[in-house]
Amino acid sequence: LQDLQNFATKRNFMVPVDLGAKGTCLIGGNVSTNAGGQYFYRHGSLHANVLGLEVVLPDGTILDLLSSINLKDNTGYDLKQLFIGAEGTLGIVTKVALHCPRLPQERNVAFVACEDYKSVQQLLIMAKDVLGEVLAAFEFMDQGILNLVKQEMKIPVTIATMTATSGSHTNKTENYPFCVLIETQGSNNHHDMEKMETFLEKAMSTGICVDGVLSKDGNVSR
Numbered sequence: 001l002q003d004l005q006n007f008a009t010k011r012n013f014m015v016p017v018d019l020g021a022k023g024t025c026l027i028g029g030n031v032s033t034n035a036g037g038q039y040f041y042r043h044g045s046l047h048a049n050v051l052g053l054e055v056v057l058p059d060g061t062i063l064d065l066l067s068s069i070n071l072k073d074n075t076g077y078d079l080k081q082l083f084i085g086a087e088g089t090l091g092i093v094t095k096v097a098l099h100c101p102r103l104p105q106e107r108n109v110a111f112v113a114c115e116d117y118k119s120v121q122q123l124l125i126m127a128k129d130v131l132g133e134v135l136a137a138f139e140f141m142d143q144g145i146l147n148l149v150k151q152e153m154k155i156p157v158t159i160a161t162m163t164a165t166s167g168s169h170t171n172k173t174e175n176y177p178f179c180v181l182i183e184t185q186g187s188n189n190h191h192d193m194e195k196m197e198t199f200l201e202k203a204m205s206t207g208i209c210v211d212g213v214l215s216k217d218g219n220v221s222r
Contacts, residue, residue, distance in 0.1 A: 013102060
């Protein structure tokens with residue numbers, strides 16, 4: 001997947017799927033498991049992005065679902081959809097035609113903290129209302145996941161605590177109950193950043209978010 005992403009990026013396109021395992025996972029496996037990833041909100045799953053397939057059936061027959069791609073053809077059965085998410089039980093995917101949107105000119109990312117799951121739900125509703133058409137990703141992580149990530153890298157937002165032992169004080173950090181990664185993609189940085197800042201200000205002022213950090217560089221955020 002990462003090789004495909006690099007190939008598409010050089011040509012000013014993006015792959016509509018992005019996974020943590022992109023360095024090792026294969027496109028055929030992504031199709032067979034109907035992978036979604038962090039851009040599911042914006043682009044949907046592979047059911048919505050695969051244009052055609054070549055599949056080898058269990059008896060060795062090669063099924064060509066590539067040669068007659070027509071986005072406006074709504075007649076008959078859409079056979080390729082049977083193989084997406086079938087995990088190889090109906091056939092092995094050997095070729096894929098994938099819809100790749102243009103690479104966004106501007107990207108902004110926020111990583112924010114919430115104290116409970118209800119706040120995460122309220123944050124999603126607010127993001128849809130305020131960020132609207134530029135909202136590209138909304139991924140939440142609970143404290144258990146954050147604790148695992150913390151073993152490998154620094155978490156951008158944490159709770160600072162102080163404990164007293166034997167007359168001395170020790171500063172510690174612990175993860176919030178929930179954190180959310182929010183990404184916007186658009187063509188006008190001033191417009192997109194204004195929306196993001198308005199969204200974050202509203203989320204903080206209403207108490208839905210209790211902490212957060214904003215990256216203005218999409219490459220840094222990744």
